[in-house]
C-alpha cells in the first residue's frame with residue numbers, strides 16, 4: 137500500500153466540568169465529548185522519513201516542525217512498534233486551529249490510524265488508544281468519536297449512546313486561544329473568588345437528553361466550566377453567544393477552551409437559518425453548520 141487516507145472529526149464539549157488543579161498541572165474532568173461533522177483528512181504516503189505538510193484554510197497557523205501533533209503521533213507509533221518507519225503526512229485542514237474543537241488531536245488520531253495501516257502494523261484499537269492518551273488528553277476521543285464521557289485528564293473514555301442526531305452551528309473566531317492559558321485563567325478566577333472547587337459530577341439530565349435525543353433539554357443543560365475564563369480572555373465572545381440565543385438557539389456555549397462558540401439548533405433547517413442570521417447581523421464573521429454524533433478517525 138503506497139498511501140492511506142483517514143478522516144477525523146472535530147468535537148464540541150456538551151459538559152465540561154473541571155475539578156481542582158492536580159500536582160501534575162492537569163485537572164480532573166468530567167468531559168462529555170460529542171464528535172461533529174467538521175473533518176480534517178490525514179493522508180500518509182510511503183517515505184524514508186516522517187514529514188508533514190498542511191493544506192486548507194487554516195494551514196498557515198499550523199506548525200510543520202517536530203511540534204506538529206501528527207508527526208509526534210507517527211513517531212510515537214513507530215517507537216511503540218520498535219522500528220524506524222517513514223511517512224509523508226499530508227493534512228487537509230477544515231477544523232479551526234486552537235479553536236477548542238480538538239483539531240490538533242484529530243490530526244494526531246488520523247496519523248495513528250493511517251500509519252498503523254500504511255506500515256502494516258495491525259495494532260489493535262486499544263494500543264492506539266494508549267498511545268493517543270500519552271499524546272494529549274483529547275486524542276483518544278478523536279480516535280473513538282461518537283459521544284463519550286472522559287474522566288481523568290479526559291483520556292479515560294466511556295461511550296454514551298445517543299438517541300438521534302443533533303444539529304449545531306459553530307461561530308469561528310479570529311485567532312485561537314491556548315488551552316493551557318484558559319485552564320490557568322480558570323484557576324486564577326477560582327483563586328480570586330476563594331471558591332471551593334467541587335469534584336466534577338456527570339449531569340444526569342444531560343445524559344438523559346443525549347439518550348433520548350431531546351435537543352431542547354440538551355440545549356438547556358449545556359455547561360462549560362472554562363467558559364468564564366475564555367470570556368475573560370476574549371470578552372467579544374459574550375455578544376456572539378447572546379446573539380445566538382436571540383436567534384433561537386436552544387443552547388449557546390463556548391466550545392471547550394474556545395474561542396469557537398457552539399449553538400444547538402432545532403434541526404438542519406434551523407441550523408442553516410441560524411448560521412445565516414449570525415453572519416448577516418455581524419454577530420459572527422464565519423459560521424459552519426454541522427451535525428453529531430459522527431464516527432471517530434475512519435479510513436476512507
Ligand SMILES: C[C@@](CO)(OP(=O)(O)O)[C@H](O)COP(=O)(O)OP(=O)(O)OC[C@H]1O[C@@H](n2ccc(N)nc2=O)[C@H](O)[C@@H]1O
Pocket residue numbers: 149152161162163164165167235236237238239241271272273274275288289290315316319391392393394
Ligand atoms: C479543553 C479541552 C476540552 O476537551 O480541549 P480544547 O477545548 O482545548 O480542544 C481539553 O481538556 C484539552 O485537551 P488537550 O488539548 O488534549 O490538552 P493537553 O495537550 O492534554 O494539555 C494542554 C494543557 O491543558 C491543560 N489541561 C489539559 C487537560 C486537563 N484535563 N487539564 C489541564 O489542565 C494543562 O495545562 C496542559 O498542559
Ligand SMILES: Nc1ncnc2c1ncn2[C@@H]1O[C@H](COP(=O)(O)OP(=O)(O)O)[C@@H](O)[C@H]1O
Pocket residue numbers: 197198199203204205206227232233234235236237238239240241243244312313315393394
Ligand atoms: N496538526 C495540528 N493541527 C493544529 N494545531 C496543531 C497541530 N499540531 C500542533 N498544533 C498546535 O496545537 C495548538 C492547539 O491546536 P488545536 O488542537 O487546534 O486547538 P484546541 O486545543 O483549542 O482544540 C495550535 O496552536 C498549534 O500550534
